[in-house]
Amino acid sequence: MEPGYYVVLAAVLFTIGAVGVLIRRNAIVLFMCIELMLNAGNLALVTFSRINGTLDGQIMAFFVMVVAAAEVVIGLAIIMSIFRTRRSASVDDANLLKY
Amino acid sequence: MGGYLGSYATLGLLLAVGVLFFLVAMTANRLLRTNRPSAAKSTTYECGLDPVGGDWAQAQIRYYVYAYLYVLFAVEAVFLFPWAVIFDDPGFGMTAVVEMGIFVGVLALGLLYAWRKRVLQWT
Amino acid sequence: MNGFTIATPAQVLAIDVRLPDLDYAAMAPMLVLFGAACLGVLVDAFAPRQSRHTIQFALSFIALTVALLAVIREARVGSRELTADVALAIDGPTLFLQGTLAVLGIVALLLVGERALEKGGPFVSQAAIPVGSEADRRQAREEGATEVFPLTLFALSGMMLFVAANDLLTMFVALEVFSLPLYLLCALARRRRLVSQEAALKYFLLGAFASAFFIFGMALLYGFAGTVSFGGIHDAALLATTSPLLLFTGLAMVAVGLLFKIAAVPFHVWTPDVYQGAPTSVTAFMAACTKVAAFGGLLRVLYVAFDRARWDIEPVIGTIAILTMLVGAILAVTQTDIKRLLAYSSIANAGYLLVGALAFSKEGLSSAMFYLAAYGFTVIAAFAVITLVRDDDGEATHLSRWAGLGREAPLVAGVFTFLMLAFAGIPLTSGFTSKFAVFGAALGVGEAWPVALVIVGVVTSMILAFPYLRVVVMMWLSEPAEQSPTVAIPGAFTSAALMVGVLATLLLGVFPSPVLDLADRAAEFIR
Numbered sequence: 172m173e174p175g176y177y178v179v180l181a182a183v184l185f186t187i188g189a190v191g192v193l194i195r196r197n198a199i200v201l202f203m204c205i206e207l208m209l210n211a212g213n214l215a216l217v218t219f220s221r222i223n224g225t226l227d228g229q230i231m232a233f234f235v236m237v238v239a240a241a242e243v244v245i246g247l248a249i250i251m252s253i254f255r256t257r258r259s260a261s262v263d264d265a266n267l268l269k270y
Numbered sequence: 271m272g273g274y275l276g277s278y279a280t281l282g283l284l285l286a287v288g289v290l291f292f293l294v295a296m297t298a299n300r301l302l303r304t305n306r307p308s309a310a311k312s313t314t315y316e317c318g319l320d321p322v323g324g325d326w327a328q329a330q331i332r333y334y335v336y337a338y339l340y341v342l343f344a345v346e347a348v349f350l351f352p353w354a355v356i357f358d359d360p361g362f363g364m365t366a367v368v369e370m371g372i373f374v375g376v377l378a379l380g381l382l383y384a385w386r387k388r389v390l391q392w393t
Numbered sequence: 394m395n396g397f398t399i400a401t402p403a404q405v406l407a408i409d410v411r412l413p414d415l416d417y418a419a420m421a422p423m424l425v426l427f428g429a430a431c432l433g434v435l436v437d438a439f440a441p442r443q444s445r446h447t448i449q450f451a452l453s454f455i456a457l458t459v460a461l462l463a464v465i466r467e468a469r470v471g472s473r474e475l476t477a478d479v480a481l482a483i484d485g486p487t488l489f490l491q492g493t494l495a496v497l498g499i500v501a502l503l504l505v506g507e508r509a510l511e512k513g514g515p516f517v518s519q520a521a522i523p524v525g526s527e528a529d530r531r532q533a534r535e536e537g538a539t540e541v542f543p544l545t546l547f548a549l550s551g552m553m554l555f556v557a558a559n560d561l562l563t564m565f566v567a568l569e570v571f572s573l574p575l576y577l578l579c580a581l582a583r584r585r586r587l588v589s590q591e592a593a594l595k596y597f598l599l600g601a602f603a604s605a606f607f608i609f610g611m612a613l614l615y616g617f618a619g620t621v622s623f624g625g626i627h628d629a630a631l632l633a634t635t636s637p638l639l640l641f642t643g644l645a646m647v648a649v650g651l652l653f654k655i656a657a658v659p660f661h662v663w664t665p666d667v668y669q670g671a672p673t674s675v676t677a678f679m680a681a682c683t684k685v686a687a688f689g690g691l692l693r694v695l696y697v698a699f700d701r702a703r704w705d706i707e708p709v710i711g712t713i714a715i716l717t718m719l720v721g722a723i724l725a726v727t728q729t730d731i732k733r734l735l736a737y738s739s740i741a742n743a744g745y746l747l748v749g750a751l752a753f754s755k756e757g758l759s760s761a762m763f764y765l766a767a768y769g770f771t772v773i774a775a776f777a778v779i780t781l782v783r784d785d786d787g788e789a790t791h792l793s794r795w796a797g798l799g800r801e802a803p804l805v806a807g808v809f810t811f812l813m814l815a816f817a818g819i820p821l822t823s824g825f826t827s828k829f830a831v832f833g834a835a836l837g838v839g840e841a842w843p844v845a846l847v848i849v850g851v852v853t854s855m856i857l858a859f860p861y862l863r864v865v866v867m868m869w870l871s872e873p874a875e876q877s878p879t880v881a882i883p884g885a886f887t888s889a890a891l892m893v894g895v896l897a898t899l900l901l902g903v904f905p906s907p908v909l910d911l912a913d914r915a916a917e918f919i920r
Contacts, residue, residue: 185609192602205601212608219616231562233348235608238569240345244338245573246597249580252521253590265591379434386438
C-alpha cells in the first residue's frame with residue numbers, strides 16, 4: 172500500500188473531528204470528536220514513522236495515547252460534576268458566563 | 271485438489287456448504303413454523319417482566335471512578351512493553367529497572383491516594 | 394502521493410537504542426517540584442486533616458524556594474547545554490523564565506494558601522458534590538481541599554519543563570502536565586461553583602481542542618523533518634528537499650496550540666469566561682505563570698525551529714498580534730466585571746508580547762522576557778486586591794460595586810489605582826518600562842512589519858488606558874452604591890503577595906536596569 176494514503180486518511184479523520192467539535196452540542200460527543208482528532212494525529216505519526224524509517228513516530232504515538240487517557244479522565248470528571256448538578260451535558264446549557 | 275489454488279478451493283467449498291446449511295435450516299424453519307406476531311411479543315425481553323420506564327438510566331457513581339482508574343492504569347501500561355523488550359540489553363540493566371520502578375511508583379502513588387480517600391470501597 | 398520513499402522493515406528495525414545522558418543538576422528545578430508534588434499527594438492521603446493545610450503549604454513553599462535556588466545555581470554556573478538527548482535545552486531564556494516562574498509561583502502560592510479571608514479557604518473539598526444538595530451545605534462549613542497545593546506544584550513543574558522543552562513531544566507532554574491541573578483548579582471554587590465548573594468545562598474542551606491541533610501539527614512536522622527536535626526541524630527547513638507544504642501546515646497547527654495558551658485572537662474566547670469563573674487566586678496564578686510558560690514555549694519554537702521561515706510567518710503572526718491588541722483593548726472598554734476586564738487586558742498584553750517576539754532579535758527576546766516578569770507581578774497583585782473586596786456572597790466583582798471604594802478603604806483603593814496605572818503604562822511603573830522595551834526592540838529592527846505593530850500597539854495602549862482609568866475614577870469620585878461591599882482585612886499571605894507585587898511593579902518601573910540586564914544577558918537560545 173502507498174503510505175501517502177494513510178496521511179490523507181488521517182487528515183480526513185482530523186477534519187471530521189474538528190468539524191464535529193464545532194457543530195455538536197453534547198459535551199461527551201464533543202469530547203469524542205477531540206479524541207478522534209488525537210487519534211488522527213496518532214495515525215499520521217505512525218505513517219510518517221513508516222515513511223521516514225524511524226521508530227520515533229510510534230513511540231510518540233504511545234505518548235499521545237497516554238496523555239489522551241489522562242485527559243479523558245480529567246475531562247469526564249469535569250463533565251460529570253457539571254452533569255450531576257445540572258442534569259444536562261449540553262454545552263449550550265453552560266451559559267452562566269457571558270457579558 | 272492440489273496446487274496453490276486448490277487449497278483455496280477447499281476453503282471456498284467449506285464456506286459455500288456453511289452458507290447453504292444456514293440458508294436451508296433457516297428457510298425450513300420459516301416455512302414450517304406458525305407466525306402470529308402481537309404487540310406483547312415484540313416488547314423488549316426483560317426476564318419475563320414488562321419493562322418499566324425509559325431506557326436511559328444512571329449508573330452508580332462508583333462505576334465511573336473505577337472506570338477512570340482503569341483507563342489510566344491500562345493505558346499507562348503501554349510503556350511497559352517497549353521497556354520489556356530492551357531492559358536486559360547491554361548498557362541498560364539496573365538503570366532501566368530503577369527508571370521503570372519510579373514510573374510504576376508514581377502510578378502506585380495515585381492508587382494509594384485513591385485507597386486512602388476511600389474511593390475503592392464498594393458501598 | 395508520490396515523492397515519499399518508503400523504508401523497508403529491515404531499515405526500520407535497525408535503530409540504535411541507548412540511554413540518554415541526563416544532567417540532573419540542570420533538571421533539578423523540575424525534579425524538585427515534581428517530587429514535592431508527589432509527596433504532597435502522600436501528605437493529603439496520610440496526614441491528619443487539621444494539619445494538612447500547614448504541611449502542604451510549607452512543603453510547596455520550600456519546594457519552590459529550593460527550585461528557585463537550583464535555577465540560580467545553574468545560572469551562576471552559566472550552563473548552556475542540551476541534555477536528555479536534546480529533549481531539554483538549558484540556556485539563558487530557560488533559566489530566566491524558570492526563575493521567573495519560581496518567583497511568581499511563590500507569590501501565587503501565597504494567594505492560593507490564604508485562609509484568613511474565608512473560613513476554610515477559597516476552595517471546596519469535594520467539587521463533585523452537586524451544588525445546593527444537603528452534602529454540599531455540609532461541606533460549605535468544612536475545610537477546603539488541600540489538593541490544590543500538589544496541583545499547583547504539578548502545574549508549575551510542567552511549566553518549567555515547557556520553557557525548557559527542545560522538541561515538540563516534550564513540549565506536548567509539558568503542555569498537558571501544566572494544563573490538566575489548571576483545568577481541575579478552575580472547578581474547585583467554594584463560592585459560585587456552577588460558574589466555576591462551567592469555566593473548567595470551557596477551558597478543558599477548548600484546551601483539548603487546541604492540543605489536538607498541536608498533535609497533528611507535530612505529526613506533520615515529523616513527516617517533514619523526520620524528527621521533532623527544534624534543531625532538526627531547523628536543519629530540515631534549511632535543506633528543504635521535501636515539499637514545504639508539510640512544514641507550513643505543521644507550523645500553523647502547532648502555532649494554533651500555542652497561541653491558544655497565550656490567548657491570542659482568534660483563539661482567545663475562553664479567556665474571559667475562565668478568568669471570571671475560576672477562583673480568583675487560581676486566575677492570578679494562570680494570568681501570571683501560564684503566560685510566562687506559554688510565551689517561553691512560543692518564543693523558543695519561533696526563534697529556534699522556524700527562524701528560517703521567518704519571512705513567511707511574520708505576516709500571519711503579525712496580523713494575529715494586531716487583532717489581539719485591537720480586540721483585547723476594544724472589548725476591555727465594554728466590560729462591567731473587573732475580572733473580565735483584566736482578562737481582556739491580558740489578551741491585549743499578549744498582543745504586546747507578540748510585538749516583542751516578532752522583532753526576531755536579541756532585543757526582542759530580552760524585552761519580551763522582561764515584559765513577562767513585570768506583567769506577572771502586577772497582575773498577581775491586581776487579582777490579590779480583587780480577593781479583598783467582598784460581600785456576603787463572596788467577592789464583589791461587578792464594577793458598579795466598586796464605586797466609592799476610595800472613601801471606604803483608601804489604602805486598598807490606592808494600591809489598586811497604582812496597579813491600574815501600571816497596566817495603563819504610566820511612567821515610573823513597570824508597565825511603562827516593559828512596553829517601552831518591547832516597542833523599542835521592535836522599532837530597532839527598522840522594518841515595515843514591526844513598525845506597523847508598534848503603531849497599533851501605541852494606539853491600543855491609549856484605548857486600553859480608558860477602562861483602567863474609568864475604574865480609578867469610579868473608586869475615587871463616584872458615590873458609593875446602596876450596599877457597598879466591605880474590604881476584608883488581608884491575611885498575612887495576601888498582604889505579602891500584594892506587597893511583593895506592588896514593590897516589583899514600582900522597582901521595575903524606577904530601577905529596571907538590573908532585571909533588563911539580566912534578561913539581556915540571558916537572551917540567547919541554543920540549538
